[in-house]
Amino acid sequence: MCLVSSTKIHVTFFWGASAPLGSGKVMVSYINKHGKPTANASANQFALGYNYFLSKRTDVYLSFAKIIGLSGYRVGNGTEQGSGNKAFNVGLRHVF
Numbered sequence: 001m002c003l004v005s006s007t008k009i010h011v012t013f014f015w016g017a018s019a020p021l022g023s024g025k026v027m028v029s030y031i032n033k034h035g036k037p038t039a040n041a042s043a044n045q046f047a048l049g050y051n052y053f054l055s056k057r058t059d060v061y062l063s064f065a066k067i068i069g070l071s072g073y074r075v076g077n078g079t080e081q082g083s084g085n086k087a088f089n090v091g092l093r094h095v096f
Helices: none
Strands: 002-004 009-021 024-035 041-053 058-068 086-094
Touching: none
Parallel strands: none
Antiparallel strands: 002 009, 009 024, 024 041, 041 058, 058 086
């Protein structure tokens, strides 16, 4: 994916995979991002997660992500900007 604007240029590479493991699935991902939201910002993010299926429509999940070599990037989410280089998520999901 490549995003180009008049003041910022971002180039992002994403790789992800999942595989069945026990009663769930394990997920891994890698993101490499180069851009200029600040002076020559770049970062690599590694993530690992697991979904455990309680039923056909309900699962419990957990994941961990870490940004390495951050230069202008921080871990955040849809509700806050973020301030660190690590994130841990755990939750229960039910699909209607």
